[in-house]
Amino acid sequence: MNAAWMWGLFGGVLIGLGAAVYLLGNGRIMGASGILGGLVDGSARRNTAERLAFIAGVVGMPFLVRPLIAPQTETHLTGNLGIVIAAGLLVGIGTRIANGCTSGHGVCGISRFSLRGIVATIIYIAVGGLTLVLLRHAWGLI
Amino acid sequence: MRIIISLIAGSLFGAGLLISGMTDTTKVQGWLDVFGDWDPTLAFVMGGAILPMLVAWRLTAGHTPLTGGQFPAPPKPELDRRLIIGSALFGMGWGLAGLCPGPAMASLTYGGFGGVVFLAAMITGMLMAPALGAQLDRPANAA
Numbered sequence: 001m002n003a004a005w006m007w008g009l010f011g012g013v014l015i016g017l018g019a020a021v022y023l024l025g026n027g028r029i030m031g032a033s034g035i036l037g038g039l040v041d042g043s044a045r046r047n048t049a050e051r052l053a054f055i056a057g058v059v060g061m062p063f064l065v066r067p068l069i070a071p072q073t074e075t076h077l078t079g080n081l082g083i084v085i086a087a088g089l090l091v092g093i094g095t096r097i098a099n100g101c102t103s104g105h106g107v108c109g110i111s112r113f114s115l116r117g118i119v120a121t122i123i124y125i126a127v128g129g130l131t132l133v134l135l136r137h138a139w140g141l142i
Numbered sequence: 143m144r145i146i147i148s149l150i151a152g153s154l155f156g157a158g159l160l161i162s163g164m165t166d167t168t169k170v171q172g173w174l175d176v177f178g179d180w181d182p183t184l185a186f187v188m189g190g191a192i193l194p195m196l197v198a199w200r201l202t203a204g205h206t207p208l209t210g211g212q213f214p215a216p217p218k219p220e221l222d223r224r225l226i227i228g229s230a231l232f233g234m235g236w237g238l239a240g241l242c243p244g245p246a247m248a249s250l251t252y253g254g255f256g257g258v259v260f261l262a263a264m265i266t267g268m269l270m271a272p273a274l275g276a277q278l279d280r281p282a283n284a285a
Contacts, residue, residue, distance in 0.1 A: 004163060008183040011162025012190020018154030019191065020198035025147035027207030029214050030155065032244035037268040050148040055247060057152025062160040063251040070160055075241070075253040076168045077260065083238055088246075088260040090235025092267020095243055097275040098228025102242045103155070105229070106188060111195035114217035120229040127233030129174040135238070137177050142238065 019107055026050065031104025032058070033095035041096075083142060094124075144209050156248045162187040165249040167240025174237055223278045 022030040038044035039051045066073060078084060095101040098120055100109065105124075109117015135141045163169045163183055172181030202213045236242050239260060241249075246261050253260075 004169075004181075004183050005186045008162045008164075008186035009190040011158040011160070011164070012187035012192075013194060014154050014158030014161060015187070016158075016191035016194035018151045018158060020194045021147060021154060022151035023195070023198050023207075023213070024201060025151070025208045026144050027209070027211045027213050030151060032155075032242070032247065033268070036243060036247065036265070037271070040265050040268055041272060047144075050144050053145045053148040054152035054155075057149045057154075058156040058159075058244065058247045059250045061153040061156035062165070062248045065157055066160055066252060073160060073163070073166060073252070075165055075245075075249045075257055077239060077241065077253060077256040078167075079256065081256065081259055084256050084260050085263045087235040087239030087241070088263025089267040089270070090231050090238065091242060091246070092235075092264035092269075093271045093274055094228045094230070094232030094235060094267075096228070096268050096271030097278065098225050098232060101232060101244070102236075103244050107191040107195060109217065110188075111192045112199045112217060115219055116217055116221060116225055119221055120225055123226060123229040124233035124236060125174070127230045128237035129176060131234045131237030132171055132174045133177050136175060 015103070016107060016111075019103065022054070023108070029104055029108045030054075031100050031108065033092075033101040034099065034104055037092075037096045078142060080142070098124075147209065155244065158191070159245050159248040162190075165241075165245040165253070170236070170240040170242075170245075174240075224275055227278060228275070 019030040022028055035051050035054050039048065044051055098105070100120060105117040105120035110121060159165050164187055169181055169183050172179065173184035207213060241260055243264065246257070246264055249257050250261065
């Protein structure tokens with residue numbers, strides 16, 4: 001098996017363990033867009049500190065371990081800021097309207113056989129693939 | 143206790159996103175681009191993440207969370223316009239840049255200026271969402 005796939009599988013298990021700790025410990029679904037979104041739009045009055053602690057882990061742990069285990073990892077994000085801004089707006093709007101993203105609907109939803117999670121995941125993967133294929137191969141824009 | 147659990151969960155999530163390669167947009171776009179040099183890594187990440195959660199959901203039956211309270215209610219069976227349109231908009235943005243909310247946060251310290259711009263735009267979008275979502279709840283126009 002290709003090494004990138006094995007790292008993918010191992011990293012994936014860590015992601016799933018994080019979701020399991022959050023669920024079994026705090027009784028909540030680990031959704032990145034929900035945790036951040038509820039914090040910024042003020043809908044999460046009661047558990048602000050929990051959300052901040054979660055985000056501190058998400059941001060802080062890669063900062064701490066990247067120099068040791070994956071110093072070559074980069075985002076390779078496009079330098080076209082127009083695309084970056086449009087993409088960021090779409091991701092922010094879409095995940096909050098749909099009430100979930102890759103972690104909430106994808107990881108947590110599919111693993112409990114939620115129809116909504118499965119349908120959301122099929123839609124964002126299909127639309128994401130179509131968007132990329134059209135813009136890259138048909139129109140040559142990205 | 144809840145705060146410590148949140149910090150542990152976030153740390154596992156962040157480390158997993160880094161190690162799996164999901165903060166690298168070329169891996170995500172490589173998976174979405176079926177007409178390019180297809181990269182299957184994302185499927186392994188998703189599969190790996192679902193495994194512990196399959197066990198975790200089974201453990202919720204007949205128990206309560208460690209810190210008290212209730213586990214989330216069973217998922218609603220209905221599909222609605224919000225879920226479908228929201229997921230389609232998210233997919234467009236995901237395809238365009240190759241970042242979703244988790245990796246956008248996890249890569250904050252090494253994603254450079256572009257990563258900060260993406261995160262700022264994403265938060266702006268999150269603030270716009272309630273008003274836009276309310277439009278979807280109105281009855282469909284005759285047009």
